[in-house]
Amino acid sequence: MSVYALETEALGVSFGRFRAVDGVSLKVAKGELRVLLGANGAGKTTLMDLISGRTRSTSGRVLLNGRDVTNLREYRIARAGIGRKFQIPSIFTGLTVRQNIEVAQSRYPGVFSNLRIGRSAADRARVEEVIDLVGLSDQMKTEAGTLSHGQIQWLELGMLMIQSPDVILLDEPTAGMTQAETGKTAAIINRLKGNHTMLVVEHDMAFVRDIAEKITVLHLGRVLAEGTVAEIESDAAVRAAYLGSQEISAC
Amino acid sequence: MFDTLFIGLSLSSILLLVALGLAVTYGAMGIINMAHGEMVMIGAYVAVLSNIWLGTNLLLTIPLAFLVTAALGYGLERLVVRRLYGRLLDTLLATWGIAILLQQAIRLEFGLSFFGIHVEGLGSGLQNVPVPQFLQGTLGLFGLQLNSYRVFIVLVTLVLAGLTWFTLYRTPLGMKVRAIIRNPQMAAACGIDVKATNAITFALGSGLAGVAGVLMAGFRSVSPDMGATMVVDGFMVVVTGGVGSLLGTMAAAGILGEINALVAIFFNEIAGRASVLLVVILVILLRPAGLFSFKGR
């Protein structure tokens, strides 16, 4: 029996009587890129919160490479190998682009092991390589808080790249981006494909077609359908769900 | 036992008076106004000055103090607080600085002492205000002799709490304030002028503090630094009670006042104050939203 990179078993959480996520079982294979689709409120971000430890689940399990990481503290889940990119980009605004990437290169995250000044030549080279990959070499010494919206998104992607977790959760990576920026983001994500397992939440269908392999559609906290882009687009249940509710596209 | 409880009740009512205004500004604007204690102090000085210069009695200065401190609060919001929107810690610090300025303004008699002019009623010394005749002495209630003035304070507190409740829950302004407490962005999206409402909220909160000051002038001496400890006490209540519920604030004031009184009886006064601080620390650690809060997720 092969072990999936990321697996959820009947994962769910209720806030009072509201079931935000209701028994979602997902199996994402190693190196796969899975897109999570669904209308606003379908539970996509909440599902990511559950997997990454931001919200405590009330039922079900999360397995990372077969290891049960359900409800561990976020930093432990991160160390176990799950990385996350947020809808609202969160980077270190007071640090330079370079420092942001350096902090993300967190192989030894303990306090005492970091009581040293400077990093090895190999580490420094890798930092510069990643900054180059996301196209921010010119901004290496710029304070991250002054970057444009698109640049902040790429910085965050760069931080994920250097963190190099086994599983990457991307929450609307193109939110607020122009056409050109979206294209560049697709290129970066395609580059990550294969080496990392990714779970991507998105609204922009053009972008999704660009990067998707398999899609899982969520509706009202449950899995509605799973399949390739073509299969999903022709699925009657998906059509009913989308035609029935207002679709809000990314603007 | 009952007289211990009554002392607790009167302590609670004083706490509540100070905390009411704080609770509203903290709830609506999320800010910690360290100058609130000084608003109380200013209210007390209004009582002192009008007693000396206008010959008015304590009760008549209540509306006057309300107006003075409300105006001061309004000015403070527009000049200082507004510029620090979103910077919570900085608001705490800036208002602390304002508190120092207000204290020194009284001590230096608004700068007049520099020129050798002394205004009676101002300066660093202690001032006192006489309590009106009919409020002196004790009242016979429930078979006990209770200090009339303390009973008066409890009554006024209840009236003020009632007025605050009425303003919050039965007026359009109050509805706007409650909307802002629940969700400021949504309130703005619904067309509520959040800035203007906040300024009025802040003014009202400060006005309440001014009234508290007048009442306090009746039973303790007035000095420029009387406000410093009060804002801390006030925040203890606000933080314990949590945001969004007037009853919560009242309950918190009640709880803290009673704990203080009870512990003080069984041990000593210092233990009483210490236990209140301990309770507050525990509440922040275990339930940072407060005991009675129901702000949105």
Add this chain to the structure above:
Amino acid sequence: MTSLLTNYRIWAYLLFFAVLLALPLTGDDFWLNRVAKYLCFGMLGAAIALTWGYAGVLNLGQGLFFGLGAYAMAMPLKLASYTSLQQGSDQPVPDFMLWNAQPGASTDLCCITPGSWLWIPFQSQWFGVAMAIIAPVIVATLLGRLIFGQRISGVFVSIITLALVLLARLLLVDAQPLTNGFNGLTDLGYFNLFGTELDPYAVTTYYVITIALIVVLVLARLLVATRAGTVLQATRDSQTRALYLGYDVPAYQTFFFAVSAAISGLAGMLYVVVAEFASPSFLDLTFSVSMVVWAAVGGRGSILGACIGAILINVLEARASETEALVEAWKAIVGLVFVLVVIWLPQGLGGFAHDMMRRLTGRRRPESLKQEVRQ
């Protein structure tokens, strides 16, 4: 470019150290003694900046750690003073304990009053020195684990520290038989440093404090330059992001909180050596807030800036207090400057100087550091 940047910073430190070391040439003993006290306050400014500017944690009760260090030092010095031998034996017992003792109680340190045995190990002044650092560190670590472990942040942390220093002050004053309550510990002996008695007005004492300050500043600056220091700043900017990168954020916050406490304890200990007393006023809320004012004006994000801010404000205050009329006016001026700095110059004068240097070397100021996101 980078070398030019670090260059001016290093020069600033070196210039400051040079001024401090050369100061004894300018003044009399009395003046030097005062400056030595302000150097201790300088350490406090640096300690505040360490947690506030770098970790985003505003400690409104730093006086707690200062006080712990002060009393830890004052106890052995009290026992070493002639006032502790008045009862006749050669085993010292502090005079206030004799005054507060129950009639008929033994006059031994172990048993004269409940808890007085706590004083026994303080017969050794080096124990006092050790405790002056260790006690604040232990308290800070425990507090840190509790507070940061519960993911408390922002304003709530400040309120807890405020409540704690108030609570500690109450307890300190209440334990009159043990601590002499309001009066504090006075009539202290001199500290004996490897054979030299540290007279508070001697140049040697001044130099001991100066060296201590220099060491603290250098170590603190190096500490924030480490990778851990960068991570700490990252936790200030985005706790979430740091957590999701695998960093145990509470551990970082607690560590630096403890370092800051250690510095404050050291400051307290040295203060007692020059001021010759320890008092509950060290735990006054206004004193703790003053430290924040010094750091705000000097530059909350700059270890050196906050230190200089603390020293300068106190020196100016000393000058102002020489004129009767200016004393109260001075407090108003400081209050006004504080408000203006908080609103318009959040990085303080140190940050302003930093900006000027950046402009001269062709760099831009981050808008980001002026904002704090509403939690």
